[in-house]
Amino acid sequence: MPELDDYKGQKPSWCPGCGNYSLLKTFKEAMVELGLEPHQIIMVSGIGQAGKLPHYTKGNTFNGLHGRTLPVASGIRLANHDMHVIAIAGDGDCYGEGGNHLLHAMRRNNNINIFVHDNQVYGLTKGQASPTTQEGTVTKTQPFGVLLEPLNPMALAVAMDASFVARGFTGDGAFLKELMVKALQHKGFALLDILQPCISYNRINTLSWYRERVYRIGEDHDPGDRDAAFRLAQEFGERIPTGVVYRQNRPVLEDALPVLAGKPPLVKQPFEPAGMVKELEKFF
Amino acid sequence: MDYTIRIGGQAGQGLQTVGAVLAKLFARHGLEVFTHQDYMSRIRGGHNYYQVRFADGPISSSRRLVDILIALDKNTAELHRNSLAAGGLAIYDAETIKGRYESPQFLDIPFRKIAIDSAGVRLMENTVAVGAVMGMLDMDLDLLNELLTETFSKKGREIVDQNIAAAAAGSQYARHHCSECKFVVPSMPEKNRRMLLDGASPVGLGALMSGCRFFAAYPMTPSTGILNFMAEKSREYSLVVEQAEDEICAINMAIGASFAGVRSMTGSAGGGFALMVEGLSLAGMTETPVVIFVGQRPAPATGLPTRTEQGDLLFVLNAAHGEFPRIVMAPGSPEQSFYLTGRAFDLAEKYQVPAFIISDQYLIDSEWTLDGLDASRIRYVDYRLRADVLAEMEEYKRHAYTETGVSPLAEPGASTHLVVTDSDEHDEDGHIVEDAETRARMVEKRMLKKMPLIRDEIEPPLLYGSDKPDTVITGWGSTYGVMKEAVDVLQKSHNIAMLHFSEIWPFPGTDTFDYLAILKNAGRTVCVENNASSQFARLVRMETGYEFTHLLNKYDGRPFLLEDLLEYLDA
Numbered sequence: 067m068p069e070l071d072d073y074k075g076q077k078p079s080w081c082p083g084c085g086n087y088s089l090l091k092t093f094k095e096a097m098v099e100l101g102l103e104p105h106q107i108i109m110v111s112g113i114g115q116a117g118k119l120p121h122y123t124k125g126n127t128f129n130g131l132h133g134r135t136l137p138v139a140s141g142i143r144l145a146n147h148d149m150h151v152i153a154i155a156g157d158g159d160c161y162g163e164g165g166n167h168l169l170h171a172m173r174r175n176n177n178i179n180i181f182v183h184d185n186q187v188y189g190l191t192k193g194q195a196s197p198t199t200q201e202g203t204v205t206k207t208q209p210f211g212v213l214l215e216p217l218n219p220m221a222l223a224v225a226m227d228a229s230f231v232a233r234g235f236t237g238d239g240a241f242l243k244e245l246m247v248k249a250l251q252h253k254g255f256a257l258l259d260i261l262q263p264c265i266s267y268n269r270i271n272t273l274s275w276y277r278e279r280v281y282r283i284g285e286d287h288d289p290g291d292r293d294a295a296f297r298l299a300q301e302f303g304e305r306i307p308t309g310v311v312y313r314q315n316r317p318v319l320e321d322a323l324p325v326l327a328g329k330p331p332l333v334k335q336p337f338e339p340a341g342m343v344k345e346l347e348k349f350f
Numbered sequence: 351m352d353y354t355i356r357i358g359g360q361a362g363q364g365l366q367t368v369g370a371v372l373a374k375l376f377a378r379h380g381l382e383v384f385t386h387q388d389y390m391s392r393i394r395g396g397h398n399y400y401q402v403r404f405a406d407g408p409i410s411s412s413r414r415l416v417d418i419l420i421a422l423d424k425n426t427a428e429l430h431r432n433s434l435a436a437g438g439l440a441i442y443d444a445e446t447i448k449g450r451y452e453s454p455q456f457l458d459i460p461f462r463k464i465a466i467d468s469a470g471v472r473l474m475e476n477t478v479a480v481g482a483v484m485g486m487l488d489m490d491l492d493l494l495n496e497l498l499t500e501t502f503s504k505k506g507r508e509i510v511d512q513n514i515a516a517a518a519a520g521s522q523y524a525r526h527h528c529s530e531c532k533f534v535v536p537s538m539p540e541k542n543r544r545m546l547l548d549g550a551s552p553v554g555l556g557a558l559m560s561g562c563r564f565f566a567a568y569p570m571t572p573s574t575g576i577l578n579f580m581a582e583k584s585r586e587y588s589l590v591v592e593q594a595e596d597e598i599c600a601i602n603m604a605i606g607a608s609f610a611g612v613r614s615m616t617g618s619a620g621g622g623f624a625l626m627v628e629g630l631s632l633a634g635m636t637e638t639p640v641v642i643f644v645g646q647r648p649a650p651a652t653g654l655p656t657r658t659e660q661g662d663l664l665f666v667l668n669a670a671h672g673e674f675p676r677i678v679m680a681p682g683s684p685e686q687s688f689y690l691t692g693r694a695f696d697l698a699e700k701y702q703v704p705a706f707i708i709s710d711q712y713l714i715d716s717e718w719t720l721d722g723l724d725a726s727r728i729r730y731v732d733y734r735l736r737a738d739v740l741a742e743m744e745e746y747k748r749h750a751y752t753e754t755g756v757s758p759l760a761e762p763g764a765s766t767h768l769v770v771t772d773s774d775e776h777d778e779d780g781h782i783v784e785d786a787e788t789r790a791r792m793v794e795k796r797m798l799k800k801m802p803l804i805r806d807e808i809e810p811p812l813l814y815g816s817d818k819p820d821t822v823i824t825g826w827g828s829t830y831g832v833m834k835e836a837v838d839v840l841q842k843s844h845n846i847a848m849l850h851f852s853e854i855w856p857f858p859g860t861d862t863f864d865y866l867a868i869l870k871n872a873g874r875t876v877c878v879e880n881n882a883s884s885q886f887a888r889l890v891r892m893e894t895g896y897e898f899t900h901l902l903n904k905y906d907g908r909p910f911l912l913e914d915l916l917e918y919l920d921a
Contacts, residue, residue, distance in 0.1 A: 076781060103766070104768060105762075105763060105765065105766045105767070105768055106763065108610070108762055108763070110606070113773070118782065120770075121772075121781050121782050124768065125768065126762035126763060126768050126769045126770065127768070127769075127770040127771065127772070127780065128606065128609050128636070128771055129770075129771070129772040129773060129774065129782070130602065130605070130632055130636075130773050131602070131628060131629070131632050131773050134598065134599075134602045134628075134629070134632075136599075137594065137598070137599040137600075137602035137603045137606065138602045138603070138605060138606035138609070139606060140592075140603055140606065141564065141566065141602065141603035141604060141605065141606025141607040141608075141609075141610070141614070142606040142607065142609060142610040143610075144564065144590045144592065144603075144607060145563070145564055145590070145606070145607040145608075145610035145611060145612045145614075146610045146611065146761075146762075146763060148763065149610070149762070149763045166595055166596060166599075167595065167598075167599055169595070170594075170595035170599070174592075323590060324585050325584060325585060325588050325589065325590055326590065329588075332563055332564070332588065332590055332607075332612050333563075333610055333611040333612050333761060335563075335588045337561045337563070337730075339559050339561070339725065339728070339730060341587075342555075342558055342559050342587060342725070343725050345555055345558070345583070346545070346555065346722065346723050346725065349545045349546055349547050349551065350377075350378075350543050350544070350545050350546075350722075
């Protein structure tokens with residue numbers, strides 16, 4: 067059985083007090099609770115402070131480009147559907163640069179997970195607005211305040227009929243771990259949006275700001291009820307729901323492709339060129 | 351014997367089927383065939399044509415004049431009447447195209463009426479036209495009947511019989527009414543059937559036989575044929591084919607699949623490849639093998655979507671931020687497309703670099719005859735570390751420093767060894783670093799050590815014709831066929847040779863073959879390119895300092911015809 071120490075990685079270079087520390091700790095605990103060894107997972111991260119997470123723990127890692135975690139993760143999963151594939155991105159990475167990929171990853175429905183470190187600001191590039199920054203927030207690049215509506219990832223995912231839609235909060239580690247475990251156990255594309263403070267650049271959405279608003283979604287919510295999920299998804303502001311917003315089981319792409327369904331992973335299937343020579347005959 | 355048939359009409363009139371049937375028929379007859387297509391970017395209407403040239407000796411290009419014009423609409427008759435060769439004939443159905451031509455070079459064959467009379471259905475009018483061509487060429491109908499049976503047997507016996515009846519009626523009509531027909535097609539030795547191959551299928555075949563297991567792409571003319579080919583074969587050969595939401599996704603998916611341990615590929619036209627450029631750099635930094643097909647078409651921007659150009663050579667060579675090795679193959683024929691796709695996969699895997707196959711609309715959509723392809727010439731070595739080897743290893747570092755710069759590439763998850771890579775500069779373990787020493791060593795590992803080794807793998811250009819030529823025509827990629835045939839024609843009167851480059855990057859050295867000496871000793875050296883800015887000539891000058899004495903360019907979106915070269919070189 068894996069232990070927390072198995073997931074010990076390099077020393078993080080995040081700012082002291084960053085929400086990423088507790089997120090990382092929770093991530094390791096979730097992996098241990100799932101009984102996964104580091105070599106059984108592949109983390110695919112992008113660029114931004116979130117993208118560095120795989121280096122600070124253990125596991126197979128593809129730290130790729132900003133916005134491109136999901137295409138790489140889908141490619142990996144299609145090549146080897148025995149692996150647990152976890153994409154790790156920030157709000158800029160997943161909802162900005164990679165927005166189109168998110169839409170289509172929800173449609174494609176590979177059995178992959180994306181954990182979005184959502185701090186409502188750009189950290190690595192020092193404080194510009196992100197797609198989830200609140201309207202009116204003044205930054206160096208938005209001197210008149212953010213004039214755009216913030217993107218609502220929960221409502222977007224419910225509208226796209228995504229397979230698993232949840233929100234967590236780094237200030238509630240026990241619950242976040244539960245959500246990470248559920249996301250990995252769910253068969254299908256799982257979006258877990260994780261609220262976290264940025265202590266350097268986000269002076270509005272601070273830890274205490276979140277604490278005053280965040281609550282756990284109650285037992286009375288049925289995540290299979292899409293209308294209820296959509297209503298819940300629109301709640302953000304004075305009260306912010308965390309938990310599983312929406313969940314439905316539809317076939318994953320790996321099971322819909324005849325080449326993969328019920329078969330060993332592509333990477334384990336034998337290559338038999340001798341059988342292909344007949345293809346040449348068709349051109350005579 | 352050397353004839354050209356041009357079938358012209360509107361998109362949707364079935365002229366591609368007519369052309370394809372004729373091309374295959376001549377190939378089965380044992381003749382040499384070369385076809386090329388000229389079509390508009392539309393699904394219905396407009397003006398398209400399909401040109402089938404066939405001869406009893408080697409051919410590898412299209413000619414300007416036609417011997418038989420099949421005009422399926424009035425526009426074709428008007429546009430191409432001046433392209434008729436001496437002794438050439440245009441056939442048309444005066445009733446359908448609503449026009450009559452009195453010239454002795456025009457023969458009215460009532461395709462539609464014959465179809466209704468013989469087969470009972472108007473739909474068979476194109477089969478009547480093919481039958482008429484058989485009659486004009488004084489060829490029997492055995493091969494045509496065989497092809498019609500193969501093509502239509504899926505639709506049932508009745509359809510096959512209708513087609514055979516329509517072809518016979520067309521042939522008979524032509525034999526009775528074509529007093530001007532003087533065409534003679536020699537009978538060829540039995541069983542001299544030739545392979546007939548376009549420029550897209552051999553890329554797909556080469557990829558399959560190289561062990562490609564993953565293909566992701568977004569459709570874009572003229573590269574879509576390869577996506578279709580791979581999708582069609584996916585079930586039988588355990589291949590995952592995914593149509594991505596955009597080309598950025600396509601290349602990142604292919605990189606992901608390759609990282610996970612399978613050979614993978616993507617492809618597009620120049621415009622789609624432009625979107626992949628960031629991903630190309632990612633493959634370079636993470637040393638992930640990936641094969642990229644680029645089917646060129648005239649640009650900038652959307653350009654001429656269904657036409658041809660060699661305008662993306664320097665783009666493919668220079669695309670992406672940063673410095674890393676890449677391999678660029680530019681096949682000049684369907685045969686080269688097959689073997690060079692195999693080379694691209696083998697070298698991409700061996701050196702863990704991106705490898706390109708760069709083609710264009712002209713080559714992709716043309717068909718050539720050949721004796722066959724030798725699958726055993728596709729080299730397949732699995733260079734990756736799998737479970738068995740990994741289990742024995744004490745330590746594994748994805749980006750370990752080595753003599754060759756090539757680090758061990760392991761399948762993640764196949765052992766307890768972790769496979770870590772990063773688009774950031776990284777250490778041997780694949781973890782993010784910023785220190786100067788590691789950076790310098792990684793650049794040396796990734797690039798400087800690998801480059802000379804890859805260069806040694808590159809085949810020199812092909813010299814064809816005189817070995818001490820006064821005139822050398824040089825080119826790359828799809829101009830191979832037309833240049834080769836120009837040499838065939840002109841070598842009777844000129845001391846001439848062709849120098850053709852199909853393995854372009856790393857730029858071939860002169861150790862095994864001093865092609866520069868050939869160029870320097872020739873009085874006239876012409877760099878022939880289907881572009882406006884002589885990109886290859888510039889590359890040669892950059893790499894060798896050599897400057898061609900003459901440049902021949904064509905940038906109207908159309909390929910070089912044989913006469914274009916002959917007239918230029920003979921002037």
